[in-house]
Amino acid sequence: MSERLLRHSIKTVSERTGLSPHLIRAWERRYETIQPQRTDGNQRLYCEKDIERLTLLKRATESGHPIRTVARLPIEELRGLAPQLPAGDRSMMGTQPSQSSSGGPRSTRTGPELVESALQAITSMNASALESVLEEAVLSLGQVAVLSHVIGPLVQRVGDGWQAGTLKVGHEHLASAVIRTFLANAARPFAVHASAPMLVATTPSGQVHEIGAALVAAAAANKGWRITYLGPSLPAEEIASAALQSHARAVALSLVHPADDPQLPEELRRIQRLLPDSTTLIVGGAAVGSYERTLRQIGARVCRSLNEFSAVLDGLRQGSN
């Protein structure tokens, strides 16, 4: 049967949920939230369902529900509960201080340190080391902060190193592949409601760097948006048609390189023209400055940082929710 015979130790569960083993046991003891199976030697064995429940409980507590009020809820109710306060009115917008109260017991490295480690992994062409660094970063900084504090700077550094000649094309490719996958995974955190707004993320024709779009997609997904990710270099008609077909509330474009494409302004105008009024065009990336005039003309929302992008998303959601 599809019954998973697999059971996980409390350590694994801790790593996967982000809850400390102490806390998991405390919740069990105080609220009987879950009663995992035991080994012959009385050690806890958790199944996937238990992990899901703990994850949902973590979400619920982080969004303000006292643990005692949600601990005994059936799992369906927890599922429905989580999206209720997705981004909490609490003060966790830019950075995620909540991590300090729930993070792992490991020594937490800061963003810049992690970026250095990541660069080292790239230089030595060690893909799995790079993955490890990124995973560590998620545990240390949280899913959201990683994007702006590690991935963003890292991409920047790789780009610089490439232009300066200290990194070769192979390094850049390897880094892109790993980061892209990492972001793609980060971009589907959990099942969102069908009512969540849809964002189409891509880059227009000629813009070959897709990491920016992937970054934006991950950020939006973590704010509860549904995502249609289309990769790089898509013609205006395709972008518009995808936006129509998926009933997108917004289209996010990332402009990085080249910064002096004579075709691009017209392409941007075409995109805006083809999009329905109900769909907002958001543009970001290192090269937005070069196309500023066009962007202003067509009335696109320009973002110069991930935080700004997040704010724009919130505004959009606000306006129609």
Added chain:
Amino acid sequence: MSERLLRHSIKTVSERTGLSPHLIRAWERRYETIQPQRTDGNQRLYCEKDIERLTLLKRATESGHPIRTVARLPIEELRGLAPQLPAGDRSMMGTQPSQSSSGGPRSTRTGPELVESALQAITSMNASALESVLEEAVLSLGQVAVLSHVIGPLVQRVGDGWQAGTLKVGHEHLASAVIRTFLANAARPFAVHASAPMLVATTPSGQVHEIGAALVAAAAANKGWRITYLGPSLPAEEIASAALQSHARAVALSLVHPADDPQLPEELRRIQRLLPDSTTLIVGGAAVGSYERTLRQIGARVCRSLNEFSAVLDGLRQGSN
């Protein structure tokens, strides 16, 4: 079972799996993980299957599963263990069980049916539906069979549909993004031992379709190889330098489109020339036929199917272990 296969001593097994002889015996004694045949004098004789099982067990324990919980699992379960821990960090993967609970009779669908469903998801630009189909496919067919029975045909169909005009570029991009991520996750099932052979997967300059390379990387990873995945369109010097730096035992190239690049033969020759003799060049993909003469000249291993590719990998591993 009357198969007269090579039998290996515990020392050989130890060297190939990276487990100490002590540990192998301890696992056998404590969990009856495997019961190898014995010589007349009672010494253990292991077959290839035993070695595979031990390798899988090692991966499982290294990725956090307590040995006691996985020791008795059937081998298919061990092989399919990969999707259980896609990223190890992703804060939630609880969405999966929720599906199994709603999908009453789990009628396992066949490869072609799954391909159809996947195409439908692509046509309607529903990325998450596509992901669901792929996940279902893994559960139904297993990690390995999915590659040849679903992903391969699906990529083919998408390519056809694109050329025939029934699918637009946007569809192709969306499908690529999802499949690429799926393969990337499939390609990192576990932390493999440092002694495992390394494969570099990429496509040469001008070959823009990377899915083939990703497919090959996933297949190799599932056979226990370490992977350095470099994405598409890499110059010969970069490929060779990456192979050198990562001490690759093989370099896999995927050729799909264009099939008539006049530059490519010379590029392939350069690659072969720059690679050390200890590194085997393996070439596959829909377009290998068009470059057959060059490939034969330079002595590259040509594969026309995933199965063939797997066989080549086994041969390489055999030859040097």
Added chain:
DNA sequence: AGAACCTAGACAAGACATGGACAAATACAA
């Protein structure tokens, strides 16, 4: 004979369990 293996048992490091304690934050009563 010497190297490699076998079994049975021992051992230590680390992971885990339990019960209780504590401090910070919050709620509530005086």
Added chain:
DNA sequence: TTGTATTTGTCCATGTCTTGTCTAGGTTCT
């Protein structure tokens, strides 16, 4: 406002369990 009770995440002390490694004495292989 102050003082007390509750909630909750964290931590400690102590004992148990798990697991990789090792020892000892005998057997098999070459």
